[in-house]
Amino acid sequence: EVQLVQSGAEVKKPGESLKISCKGSGYIFSNYWIHWLRQMPGRGPEWMGGVYPADSDIRYSPSFQGQVTISVDKSTDTAYLQWRSLEASDTAMYYCARRDVVSGIIEWLDPWGQGTLVTVSS
Amino acid sequence: AIQMTQSPSSLSAYVGDRVTITCRASQAIRNDLGWYQQKPGKAPKLLIYGASTLQSGVPSRFSGSGSGTYFTLTISSLQPEDFATYYCLQDYNLWTFGQGTKVEIK
Numbered sequence: 001e002v003q004l005v006q007s008g009a010e011v012k013k014p015g016e017s018l019k020i021s022c023k024g025s026g027y028i029f030s031n032y033w034i035h036w037l038r039q040m041p042g043r044g045p046e047w048m049g050g051v052y053p054a055d056s057d058i059r060y061s062p063s064f065q066g067q068v069t070i071s072v073d074k075s076t077d078t079a080y081l082q083w084r085s086l087e088a089s090d091t092a093m094y095y096c097a098r099r100d101v102v103s104g105i106i107e108w109l110d111p112w113g114q115g116t117l118v119t120v121s122s
Numbered sequence: 123a124i125q126m127t128q129s130p131s132s133l134s135a136y137v138g139d140r141v142t143i144t145c146r147a148s149q150a151i152r153n154d155l156g157w158y159q160q161k162p163g164k165a166p167k168l169l170i171y172g173a174s175t176l177q178s179g180v181p182s183r184f185s186g187s188g189s190g191t192y193f194t195l196t197i198s199s200l201q202p203e204d205f206a207t208y209y210c211l212q213d214y215n216l217w218t219f220g221q222g223t224k225v226e227i228k
Contacts, residue, residue, distance in 0.1 A: 035217070044209055045166060047217035061216060062123070095165055107213040108156045108171035115165055 002026040004034075004096050004113035011119045012086050019082035020116045022096030029077035030054040033099035035109060036070060036081045040092045050099065051079055086120045093117050124148055126212055128220030134228040141197045143223045145210035150190045154214035157186055157195045160222075161206045169208075170195065200225070 007021040022034060035050035049060035053072045060070070071080045079096060094116045097109035125148040135141050145155065153173035158166040168177045170186035173193055183198045197204055205227055210220040 044219045044222045046219065059216075097165075102172075105152075106154070106172040106175075108168055108177075109158075109166075109211070109217075110168040110171075110177065112165035112167070 002098070002111055004098060004111055006094075006096060006113040006116045009117040009119070011121070013122055014087055014120055015085050016120075017082070017084050018086055018118065019080050020094060020118070022079045022081075022113050024077045024079075024098065027098075030074055034072070034079040035097050035099055036068075036079075037095045037097060037109075038064075038092045039095065039115075045095065048081070053077075053079070086118075088120050088122075090118060091120045124151065124212055124215055124218050126210055126218050126220040128210055128223055130223060131221060132224040132226065134226045135200050136228050137200055137202055139200045139228075141200050141225060143195045143208055143210075143225075145188075145193045145195075145220050147191045147193075147212055147214075151212050151214035153189045154212055155186075155188070155193050156211045156213065157184075158209045158211060159204075159206045160209065166209060197225075202227075 003025050005023050030053040033050045033052050036048040037045045039045045047061050048064040049070050051058045051070050051072045053074050058070050069082045095112050097112040101107045127146045155173045157170040160166040169180050169184050174186045185196050187194050207222045207224045209222050212218050
């Protein structure tokens, strides 16, 4: 079974750093992009960026460029999302999702991880 | 950036009703669109990709159509387990979600 398992919920203070993870299993991890998405309370998901584990190619949404860092460790089939200095506005659920493609152009996100709730509060 | 405008933002319907949700793109996106279902406290789940291809395991009462800038998701006979929020997602240029449509029980 193809599966993405994310790290657990985090409660942090403003200014603190954080790194959350997403571990893939049931498929060849290196061959598929992993994307990160933010969902703020009561809102729809937003695409943040993604990483291609085979060559560590990373793409960011313009909205998140410079705000977060995406990375990957092929040896452990794990992708990461990190912040250097959290703000209260970073409070949200964060999902990872695998990008699949057919015919080189039709893409979708499936499966998704279970989500990591990040709460930033003083 | 491509904007996705989804409507309605919410709707109330009876079990057995036919329901249609629309999504408009700010520019032509071929058929690079998917539909996702999200239930409270859960991750979104893929229903349809490529505008009209049903994901494996998804009931056939779900269908998608459209290309270019106008797309629809139809549920032919609403079932109790279909009450959820639905999102469209374009993958033509980066990834952009619609604002969502909450389907509630009437």
